[in-house]
Amino acid sequence: MTATLLIAVNVFRESVRDKVLYNLVLFAVLLMAASYLIGQLTAGQDVRIIKDLGLAATSIFGLFIAVFIGIQLVAKEVERRSLYSLLSKPIERYQLILGKYAGLVLTLALNLGMMAVALYVVLVYMNWTTEPLMRAAWEAPALDPALLTAIALTFVELAVVTAIALFFSTFSSPLLSAAFTFALFVAGRFSADLRNFDQAVDSPAAAALAQTLYWVLPNLAQFDVRARVVHGLPITAGYVGLAVVYAALYVSALLLAASLIFSRRDFK
């Protein structure tokens, strides 16, 4: 456990020094600030646009961070040959995988936190400059705590994506890992189409395959509650709980598979 923690802290320290990370977070923050200007074009829907853009930016930039750092976690060590000195130490290979994963998830949490703060700063300003009569017409308050639920579920979704990226990085090149991870991300977002495939095709075999894929592939659409949050619709604790449990199970399966593949790899 100590080794895993040490590796996680090291990954976190390396990640926060990565310039790509700073540029992505800076861009996300600038986008949120710009959303205030974009909101002026929307005929009274400015707070809605700010929330939509802020939550989408958090998700998109978080995705880039998860994928582009996640695919490098193992590949970079192999390329720099620092992996050999690591493996010569008394640590198990699965501890390396778990530590890498925990470190990146911690990095994601920090970055999502920063983006959440930026979003709330813009919303505080919006709330302060809007007349009470206009505020009363909003579907949800500007400083709606439910936004944190949306961001939390985005974080959970990105934790799954990170596990996918790490899984592929244990046996594939960074370019292919990125391609596979993005492909699974898109497939996970549209998994509902697989479920209803039998309505679009006549072949029972194809429908059965689609159904199987629906249950096997990660269902990422369930973590997207942005529309409900922005419109002030409730999200139950039960829904959030089930989504988190699903993510935990899927991540555990991916990390197990990644650990197994990594432990069997011959780095000579």
Add this chain to the structure above:
Amino acid sequence: MILATRVPWVQTVLVSIMAGLLIAAAGWVQQVREGRFPPPPLGATSLSITSGSLVKRLTAGYNTLAADLYWIRAIQYFGGIRLKLADPSGTLTRGEPIPTDYDQLYPLLDLTTTLDPYFTIAYRFGSIFLAEPFPSGAGRPDLAIALLEKGLRARPERWEYMQDVGFVHYWWRQDYPAAAEWFRRASEVEGAPWWLTSLAAVTLAEGGDRASSRLMWQAIRESAEIDWLQRDADRRLMQLQAMDDIDALQAEVDRVGSSTDALVRTWEALRGPRLSGIPVDPTSTPYTLTDGRVALSPSSPLFPLPEEPKRLIPPAS
């Protein structure tokens, strides 16, 4: 130059100034070129993709953001045409024809609401400006109803959408049985205001009347989330006020005319305790009096007055 090579910051400043001057020169050349060879006029707005389900796939799940972009586009499209109609010489580019319809409004709102079925303002905006006749709107009450019914499929608890459907039937189609049915359905939704029940009953029993119309426009005005809807509701309420004024003035003109047995042609004939000057409408434009008939001035911002919802049963005299 020796200083520039020996002192790096001097070199940076000099290079920056040179680059800035070159870009400024390029801008000036572009201006000269556009003066001699004007760019072609902008083509009409066109939608390359009209399928909401296709756009959903292209946005990889970021549907609400895409919905916001299409909403901005719908607003800019609608406002752009309004501006061109209000000031053609100032807003149309050379060779651009004057718009004759809002043909892209429904597709844009349909895309917006397909991407985000909870986008309330898009439905309500559509209910007003799709139904209003040109040049205020698209003149398509059928599309307004279609959009609202789509909203109800996503959110059957929104009584406001039902009220809006009823309103379109009432005001634009003058189909009072259909309007009454929608008001009744709206009144049965939890949280609906009390007056919808009486509105349904009155509409069914008596058809259209000004008091009901005023009530509906006031409700739209109070629930409107954007300036345009509020301004449109204000305008309609002022038109109803003008209709009341015209009725009262016409009654006075008829009374004076029957007492003198002559057509009243000027406002001076009505001067008295109830009328001290030339009567004006809510926008302070004087009413006209021509051959004993009171009317709204064509120069009034409220012109033309809407066709009044018809009473099915005449009021008891």
